Structures are given as C-alpha cells and as structure tokens.
Amino acid sequence: xxxxxxxxxxxxxxxxxxxxxxxxxxxxxxxxxxxxxxxxxxxxxxxxxxxxxxxxxxxxxxxxxxxxxxxxxxxxxxxxxxxxxxxxxxxxxxxxxxxxxxxxxxxxxxxxxxxxxxxxxxxxxxxxxxxxxxxxxxxxxxxxxxxxxxxxxxxxxxxxxxxxxxxxxxxxxxxxxxxxxxxxxxxxxxxxxxxxxxxxxxxxxxxxxxxxxxxxxxxxxxxxxxxxxxxxxxxxxxx
Numbered sequence: 001x002x003x004x005x006x007x008x009x010x011x012x013x014x015x016x017x018x019x020x021x022x023x024x025x026x027x028x029x030x031x032x033x034x035x036x037x038x039x040x041x042x043x044x045x046x047x048x049x050x051x052x053x054x055x056x057x058x059x060x061x062x063x064x065x066x067x068x069x070x071x072x073x074x075x076x077x078x079x080x081x082x083x084x085x086x087x088x089x090x091x092x093x094x095x096x097x098x099x100x101x102x103x104x105x106x107x108x109x110x111x112x113x114x115x116x117x118x119x120x121x122x123x124x125x126x127x128x129x130x131x132x133x134x135x136x137x138x139x140x141x142x143x144x145x146x147x148x149x150x151x152x153x154x155x156x157x158x159x160x161x162x163x164x165x166x167x168x169x170x171x172x173x174x175x176x177x178x179x180x181x182x183x184x185x186x187x188x189x190x191x192x193x194x195x196x197x198x199x200x201x202x203x204x205x206x207x208x209x210x211x212x213x214x215x216x217x218x219x220x221x222x223x224x225x226x227x228x229x230x231x232x233x234x235x236x237x238x239x
Contacts, residue, residue: 001131001151001181002203002223004099005233006033009050012228017057019048020082021093033099035207035226038087038119045069046087046118050105058084087122096128101183101205101226103155106136116142123150133183140177152177153205157185158193167193183207186214189221198223 010016010023011030017023019036027034037050042065049072055061058075067075075084085093087102094100104119106112116139119132132143133153143152154177158166170193181203184194189206198204206222209215209231218225225231 001033001099001101001129001153001205004033004224006035006099006101006205006224006226007232008035008208008226008228009037010034011232017077017079017082019050019085020077021085021089022082024090024093028094028097030232031098032232033101033224034094035101035103036090037103037105038115039064039105040115040118041069041072042066043068044114044118046115046122047072048085048087048090052105052107087119091122091126091128094128096126099129100131101153102130102132103183104132104134104136104139106134106139108136112136112138112142115139116146120147120150123147131181133179133181137173137177140179144178151180153181153183154179155183155207156188156194158188158191159185162191181205183226184222186217186222186225189217191221195221 007027009018011026012018012023024034036048038046038048041047049064053063057077060075072084077084104115131151131153133155135155140152140154143150182197183205186206186209194204204222205224205226206218207226209218209225209227211230215225215231
C-alpha cells in the first residue's frame with residue numbers, strides 16, 4: 001500500500017461530500033488511492049460513513065447504528081448528488097482501479113466481530129488492491145485470525161503525549177494487532193516509535209496531510225501520505 005498518495009475520504013470539497021461515490025470518482029480520476037470509513041448499520045451491513053451520527057453531513061439526525069442499510073442507502077449526503085453508500089457499492093464503483101484503504105470504525109464498548117465479518121463478506125471475491133485498518137487493535141487481531149490474506153493496518157496517534165504509559169499502550173496495540181503496516185498521525189512525525197517500526201520493515205502511511213508542510217513531513221518520514229484539501233499534491237507533482 002506504500003508509494004501512493006491516498007485521498008482522505010475521497011477527493012472531496014465544498015461541492016463534493018466526503019465518503020461519497022463522487023469523492024471516490026474524483027480520486028480515481030486523479031490516479032489517487034482512496035481512504036474511506038466503514039461502520040455497521042443496525043442490521044449489520046458495512047456502510048461507508050465516518051461520523052457515529054448523521055447530523056453533520058446529512059439533513060437527518062440520529063445514530064447510524066440505529067438505521068437499516070436500506071434506510072441509510074436513501075439518505076442524501078449534503079444535497080441531491082449522492083446517497084450514503086454501502087461498502088458493496090463502493091467496491092463495485094472502484095473495481096480495483098486504485099488501491100483502497102478501509103478504516104473500520106470500532107467502539108471500545110462493542111464487539112468488533114460483527115463489523116469485521118460484514119467487511120470480510122464484501123471483500124470476498126474483490127480482486128483490487130485493498131487493506132483494512134483501525135485504531136482498535138482488536139480489528140487487526142480479528143483479520144489476522146479469520147482472514148489472514150487481507151492486508152491489515154493499525155491506525156496510531158500519540159495525541160501529543162510521548163509518555164512511558166503512552167509508549168506501553170502503543171507497543172501493546174502493536175503486539176495485539178500485529179499489523180502489516182501503520183497509519184500514523186502526521187502531527188506526531190517525526191516519531192521515534194514510528195521510525196523504529198519502519199526500520200523493522202513495517203510500511204508507514206500517515207494521515208491526514210492538510211497542507212504542503214504536512215505533505216513534506218510525509219515525504220520525509222513515511223512511505224505514503226493520506227491527504228485532503230491543500231495537502232493534495234499538485235496534478236503534475238510526483239511523490
């Protein structure tokens with residue numbers, strides 16, 4: 001998954017809503033990989049949406065987890081251009097043309113298996129380059145055990161606290177998930193922890209580059225940037 005620039009939640013702007021099929025089409029047109037967010041509907045289907053609540057990006061309100069997939073599929077994203085997509089619809093649109101990073105949105109108080117199973121079900125037979133990732137190391141552990149052929153990543157942020165307890169938590173998450181790559185908070189770079197894992201062979205992606213300075217940090221300290229807004233490289237630039 002290294003060596004590519006990824007559009008964070010697709011290539012979105014004021015006119016194109018994040019995590020929409022239009023945003024993904026824009027990324028494909030630019031030759032960019034795609035990062036998207038997935039969570040479970042009330043009936044256990046994998047839906048592409050970041051927030052736990054519908055309020056910010058739609059004209060509706062309430063938790064995503066309380067709606068069925070059929071209901072969510074009719075929800076308009078910020079206007080009349082796109083509906084909230086399922087992972088199945090997203091995979092069908094991307095069709096392996098660019099790499100896809102699927103971030104599973106897991107909550108500590110809930111089991112991760114139903115969401116992981118929903119994602120694995122949709123990935124069966126998909127032939128394009130893709131990977132799953134999550135802040136929650138239980139997701140990586142689940143895929144390592146139940147779907148070892150799926151590339152998996154651990155999303156990490158140090159949250160400005162480079163303390164002993166923070167380092168212990170990061171090492172435990174790494175041991176639990178045993179990922180194939182790390183997706184690291186660009187605000188934490190350069191990082192001794194991230195650099196150490198990169199030296200031992202783990203590719204390092206970094207999120208979310210929102211300006212040229214953060215893109216340069218990614219070029220210096222990581223193998224692939226996840227970017228949006230002014231962090232997207234000019235069309236004639238190379239990584």
